[in-house]
Amino acid sequence: MDRFVLEFERPLIELEKRIQGMKEYSRDEDVEMSEEIAKLEEKALKLSKDIYTKLTRWQKVQLARHPQRPYTLDHIQRMTRFFIEVHGDRAYGDDPAIVAGFGAIEDEHVVIVGHQKGRTTKEKLYRNFGMPHPEGFRKALKAMKLGSKFHRPIVCLLDTPGAHPGIGAEERGQAEAIARNLFEMSHLPVPILVIVIGEGASGGALGIGVGDRLLMLENTWYSVISPEGCAAILWRDSARADLAADAMKVTSQDLLDMKILDKIIPEPAGGAHRDHDKAAAILKQAILEELEQLKQIPPEILIENRIEKFGKMGFWDESYT
């Protein structure tokens, strides 16, 4: 299978190809090669550790955007017993950049909303690269409110390069749509679990990202602006995105250090793009565990805790000097 390979993954991918080749040769020609194969496999394991434990922030951003990375619907398909997608904001239209619907993860009935990217060129355009318009945020809110009415927890999967900047988006109130979601999500009386599964860029991500718990898959990023956007402003050169990623500290570990993130969800070796099934299985497990805990909390306390959780976020100096 031909697939997209990031520069820093290449040595490992090539080694894996060699191992695969040897295995096939050994089997087809009935030649004993197990010792050599084992040696190479050991080498591959070491190489993989070398690469993936020393990833720079920018490399993690690239993994978060990997063209083979599982998207919202890839996870939904693997995690749910059933999923009924609902469309439209009942005011203007349907936004394919956000998916919203109702389903069951094992016996847990949940509302799931998430940004959706496309894989082929045609799909990418259809999904607008996962960049929502106002009607996407409003569709998500419609689904979340319905979930709340029937006491169903909400799971939000974040994966967007940002809210769409365009004339129509502004005309239809991009800012209002995001603000409204922040307002409403902060006091919905059901558990809300937010998970960054790819990219979490700015208000476009946060617009479906206010909840009781925030989790991030290991190789994802979340910040106020994309590293390219930040670099374009500060260095007048979007090619310095690697520097911007370091300056803004955008990775899951960084957000844990900033006390924004509650937990990092590990990915299959080498990243979620290398094993969609396993990635979804890990995600599913994490969702079920978190919901089990959140469901114990009475609604009014849930809301109070949620507001206080955000109330604590940030760093400032209160000394009188």
Add this chain to the structure above:
Amino acid sequence: MAWFKRSSAGIAPQEKKELPNGLWLKCEKCDEIIYQKELDRNLWVCLKCGYHMRMKSKMYIKILLDDGSFEEFNAHIKSVDALKFKAQKRYQDQLKTTVKNTGMNDAVITGFGKINSYPVVFCVMDFSFIGGSMGSVVGEKIAQATKQSIEKKLPLIIISASGGARMMEGALSLMQMAKTSAYIAKLSDLGLPYISIITNPTTGGVTASYSMLGDIIIAEPGALIGFAGPRVIKQTIGQDLPEGFQTSEFLLNHGFIDVIFTRTEMKEKLTLLLEFFGCQKEETDESQEASENSPNE
């Protein structure tokens, strides 16, 4: 969301013009040259074309609140460079310089005040402090002000002027959008009024949080209001933007702000709104005397 670019580029010239040695100023809209004292008297509204020039936060306090009624709180809260952010300059240095140049600790002033004897919690942003950007301190001060509204059962008024979230605080600044909105939701659930006043310019994370959440949303005329900055949109779509795009009037026509009030009529209209919301006046001895002595009564 690169709204920051345009706004940070836009700070310098205007600030220079506001310096006391510049006795004469040029209206950005109609090029009219106006004597500064004249402008001051006219609330920084162009005498010829009515353009609302950017005005310091302190001036809003002066023109909207009753004399001497403002009691600032949380003025001492200062920004810290939690991320040790370094690009071409260090955030830490930028903060130091800005505090020195503006005489403010951050981009919002919060406190109690009175509008024609109606007590309110009053917040006003200042674009001269790093483009009015919202970092942890702006978020915290808005949240604290909202809590004061809740505690004292007072209406909340926020005057926005901001280029958006403060990039130098990364995800911490993004979370301030959620933080402020969450407290405003709580305020709303308790039935307390929140008046949002949007001034030129207000874009990005501030528009996409508390600015757009007022029970009533007022804008000054001709203000730039939007989510994405016009330059970003222009770059993205590769074509010129329509005339009047993202102005107060554009937002009014598209249904996203409730009303436009000029600076001159703002205080009077706010008073009527507070009356409508059923807020209680609190007469000080002085104001009672004043109204007793008023020749109109």
